[in-house]
Amino acid sequence: MSSNSSSSRSFQRRSTVGIPTRCWCGANLTTYAAETKENLYRRFYRCEIAVQQRKSEHHLFKWVDEAFVDEINNLDAKRCQLEADVESYKRSTTLRFQAQDKHIENVLQEMRRLIDEQSKLMAAALSASPVDKSNHCTAGTKPQSSVLNIAAAAIALGTMAWLYVKLTT
Ligand SMILES: [Zn+2]
Numbered sequence: 447m448s449s450n451s452s453s454s455r456s457f458q459r460r461s462t463v464g465i466p467t468r469c470w471c472g473a474n475l476t477t478y479a480a481e482t483k484e485n486l487y488r489r490f491y492r493c494e495i496a497v498q499q500r501k502s503e504h505h506l507f508k509w510v511d512e513a514f515v516d517e518i519n520n521l522d523a524k525r526c527q528l529e530a531d532v533e534s535y536k537r538s539t540t541l542r543f544q545a546q547d548k549h550i551e552n553v554l555q556e557m558r559r560l561i562d563e564q565s566k567l568m569a570a571a572l573s574a575s576p577v578d579k580s581n582h583c584t585a586g587t588k589p590q591s592s593v594l595n596i597a598a599a600a601i602a603l604g605t606m607a608w609l610y611v612k613l614t615t
Pocket residue numbers: 469470471472473493494495496505506
């Protein structure tokens with residue numbers, strides 16, 4: 447088996463990335479040692495079919511040492527890409543968390559406002575109810591309904607306060 451640099455150059459027309467596993471024709475590869483003066487004993491990958499029958503055709507040829515360097519560079523590029531991906535994932539996750547924090551903060555603010563409003567309404571209802579009580583000559587459903595309103599408001603306020611405590615602790 448012999449190989450010279452002028453023919454090897456034309457075989458590298460279709461280059462493969464990294465360490466090749468198969469020729470582009472689908473055949474297996476074998477490794478050989480070059481026998482030329484410039485590349486004595488330098489190993490290369492060669493398509494089995496090209497070696498056995500079709501020496502004139504352009505089948506895979508690749509120096510083993512170049513394939514390894516290629517493979518290492520390739521892995522290094524992948525590692526860099528992976529690091530960049532992790533970095534960008536971290537950034538986007540942080541941004542998402544910040545957006546969620548902001549949203550929760552807005553909800554809590556709204557709840558605080560509602561609790562405050564509800565408390566004021568209840569205070570107003572409580573101060574207004576003695577007027578209703580004093581007015582018992584018009585004994586009807588009105589004083590009772592106002593008591594029910596205050597009870598409902600108290601439950602609503604209690605629920606909101608409970609939710610607020612749950613969310614903030
Ligand atoms: Zn081949």
